[in-house]
Amino acid sequence: MQALIAQGDNIDAGTAQQAQAAIAGPAPINPDAAALEWMMIPEALAFVICGMFPEVAPAYTEEAKLNLARKIAPVAEKHGWNGPGDSPELMLAVGAFGFSMPAIMAYRARKALADQKPEEGKPDERTE
Numbered sequence: 578m579q580a581l582i583a584q585g586d587n588i589d590a591g592t593a594q595q596a597q598a599a600i601a602g603p604a605p606i607n608p609d610a611a612a613l614e615w616m617m618i619p620e621a622l623a624f625v626i627c628g629m630f631p632e633v634a635p636a637y638t639e640e641a642k643l644n645l646a647r648k649i650a651p652v653a654e655k656h657g658w659n660g661p662g663d664s665p666e667l668m669l670a671v672g673a674f675g676f677s678m679p680a681i682m683a684y685r686a687r688k689a690l691a692d693q694k695p696e697e698g699k700p701d702e703r704t705e
Contacts, residue, residue: 609646612646612649615649615653615660618661619642619649622645623642624678625674625678628681
């Protein structure tokens, strides 16, 4: 019997808390909540771009990435996409970017080395 009374008291306490929360109103809504769900895409793009072109890193601020996510969110909503984690295809594309970065960086380094011309009178060290 005491257990039932205690259970009833707990239910009443929970109801009182819910009533107070309803009076206080809903929690404020973050206007960027939808955009934040998609931040992984701008983060991944910035990672790839800055890895290839380090000199542009200052342009990829948190605000710039959030602005792109704000543009992604309505398109995602229009097409019924639920978030990057819910799409295996999107996760594959994002993962492939990261996976390919070492090869991209190696290609870039080789290309830069190949584009260098040997100085006059010095042997070409690239072929030795």
